[in-house]
Amino acid sequence: MNPALSRYLISLSQRLSGADLLKRIRELQSSEYMPRDQMAELQWCKMEGLINHAYKHVPYYRRTWNEHGIKLSQIQSLGDLKKLPFLTKSDVQNNFDDLCSEIGPRKNLQYGRTSGSSATPMNYCRTQDSKARFWAAQYRAYAWYGIRPGDKQGRFYGMPFEQAAGAKEKIKDLVMNRRRLLGMFDLSEARLATFAEQMNRFRPVYFNGYASWLSRFAEFIGSRTKSQYNWIPLNAVVSTSEVLHDHQQKVIEDTFECKVINEYGAAEIGLVAISCPHRGYHTVPENNIVEFALPDNVHALGKDEQSHRQIVITDLHSDAMPFIRYKVGDSVSNLDVADTCSCGRTSQLMGPVQGRTFQYVLTPEGELRHGMIYDYMLKLAGPAGVGVLSACTRQRDIHTITMYIVKNELFTDDFLVFVRESTREHISPTLQIEFEFVDELPRSPNGKLQSFATDIDINAELSKMKND
Numbered sequence: 325m326n327p328a329l330s331r332y333l334i335s336l337s338q339r340l341s342g343a344d345l346l347k348r349i350r351e352l353q354s355s356e357y358m359p360r361d362q363m364a365e366l367q368w369c370k371m372e373g374l375i376n377h378a379y380k381h382v383p384y385y386r387r388t389w390n391e392h393g394i395k396l397s398q399i400q401s402l403g404d405l406k407k408l409p410f411l412t413k414s415d416v417q418n419n420f421d422d423l424c425s426e427i428g429p430r431k432n433l434q435y436g437r438t439s440g441s442s443a444t445p446m447n448y449c450r451t452q453d454s455k456a457r458f459w460a461a462q463y464r465a466y467a468w469y470g471i472r473p474g475d476k477q478g479r480f481y482g483m484p485f486e487q488a489a490g491a492k493e494k495i496k497d498l499v500m501n502r503r504r505l506l507g508m509f510d511l512s513e514a515r516l517a518t519f520a521e522q523m524n525r526f527r528p529v530y531f532n533g534y535a536s537w538l539s540r541f542a543e544f545i546g547s548r549t550k551s552q553y554n555w556i557p558l559n560a561v562v563s564t565s566e567v568l569h570d571h572q573q574k575v576i577e578d579t580f581e582c583k584v585i586n587e588y589g590a591a592e593i594g595l596v597a598i599s600c601p602h603r604g605y606h607t608v609p610e611n612n613i614v615e616f617a618l619p620d621n622v623h624a625l626g627k628d629e630q631s632h633r634q635i636v637i638t639d640l641h642s643d644a645m646p647f648i649r650y651k652v653g654d655s656v657s658n659l660d661v662a663d664t665c666s667c668g669r670t671s672q673l674m675g676p677v678q679g680r681t682f683q684y685v686l687t688p689e690g691e692l693r694h695g696m697i698y699d700y701m702l703k704l705a706g707p708a709g710v711g712v713l714s715a716c717t718r719q720r721d722i723h724t725i726t727m728y729i730v731k732n733e734l735f736t737d738d739f740l741v742f743v744r745e746s747t748r749e750h751i752s753p754t755l756q757i758e759f760e761f762v763d764e765l766p767r768s769p770n771g772k773l774q775s776f777a778t779d780i781d782i783n784a785e786l787s788k789m790k791n792d
């Protein structure tokens with residue numbers, strides 16, 4: 325599709341839903357060099373409004389702040405935000421109804437469910453305008469690399485299992501000028517070759533997707549004659565949802581001859597930080613207040629872990645369901661970042677995020693499937709998954725996956741059937757899945773919760789299979 329037509333359709337669909345994306349982008353572009361004292365005033369103005377609204381109209385905050393003996397009159401500046409208690413993922417999981425605003429539009433909200441990359445799926449909602457502001461922050465940054473809304477995008481994301489959701493996603497792909505690496509989590513060479521050919525006809529301006537998929541595709545393209553691909557160089561590659569490792573960034577940048585835009589955010593709060601061409605990770609002060617808090621149980625941690633800081637977000641436009649001092653569940657290890665970026669943009673900088681790294685499932689057939697597939701299962705289990713508080717999976721050997729489940733009284737065996745069937749359909753017909761019910765999910769040696777982890781040395785196992 326012509327990018328201008330796509331841009332028009334995106335803008336039109338936004339306006340029909342009651343939001344104005346292009347206006348929000350222009351607003352953000354006008355404030356990216358705003359002096360910091362002015363930005364602080366703008367943030368305070370938004371924060372004061374949000375906190376008043378939350379106290380008056382959101383039962384959860386009214387109750388919690390009363391319990392903590394907090395009076396609104398104590399909150400008189402940005403610094404006073406620290407007087408308010410944190411909001412954790414389990415608070416959100418357990419108080420969805422009480423976290424929703426009693427006033428404001430009930431209809432036309434965007435309802436979502438996080439995929440549970442930290443193993444705790446939860447529901448959230450937000451206004452269409454708040455969603456538009458999140459997109460606008462992304463597009464403001466993409467513009468630094470010459471990318472505009474409607475530009476052709478090659479996409480490396482999964483597709484919802486469920487038919488209606490999948491159909492909706494396909495329409496969005498069409499309107500937004502995106503072509504997706506289809507085939508649920510199948511990263512075989514044949515699939516990648518077909519996609520590379522498809523890109524020759526489509527001629528994307530940029531790629532967007534999971535770091536591990538992008539780097540695998542880059543390795544594949546790098547092993548072939550690059551001149552046969554007319555879409556190289558790209559303007560940029562957007563890496564999202566996972567931690568981008570240095571070696572992955574290098575292979576992506578070398579192969580596609582462009583820079584990687586590394587973005588960090590979460591579905592429930594939007595974009596938190598994004599890299600500029602000068603390599604600074606810029607926060608989005610117009611949308612969020614970012615704080616860095618001491619880790620929980622800090623005294624029990626090793627010296628390295630003690631220096632980590634948890635990311636805490638106040639989403640300034642979250643009126644429908646306020647996220648105030650929300651612990652996203654990710655952390656940064658490097659707080660020693662420059663105060664300002666050489667690009668001249670004034671927003672606060674932060675270090676790269678530790679956290680979500682995904683691994684591959686190796687099937688008995690010798691195929692690789694992205695470990696995130698189990699995230700999608702948690703997200704899409706629907707009514708079958710209501711009794712699942714959290715879950716994670718681990719592959720101990722090539723034939724067996726173990727799923728650990730923390731359940732409540734609503735749990736039914738429907739969930740086990742769903743996971744077994746989804747595994748058979750989307751991963752492997754012969755891979756066995758076992759279930760273990762636990763009170764607390766097992767953590768990796770560094771204390772992290774991962775939705776999927778593997779004990780298998782995949783390269784060694786694959787070469788063994790080749791030789792057999």
Ligand SMILES: [Zn+2]
Pocket residue numbers: 600601602603604606665666667668669
């Ligand atoms: Zn910068």
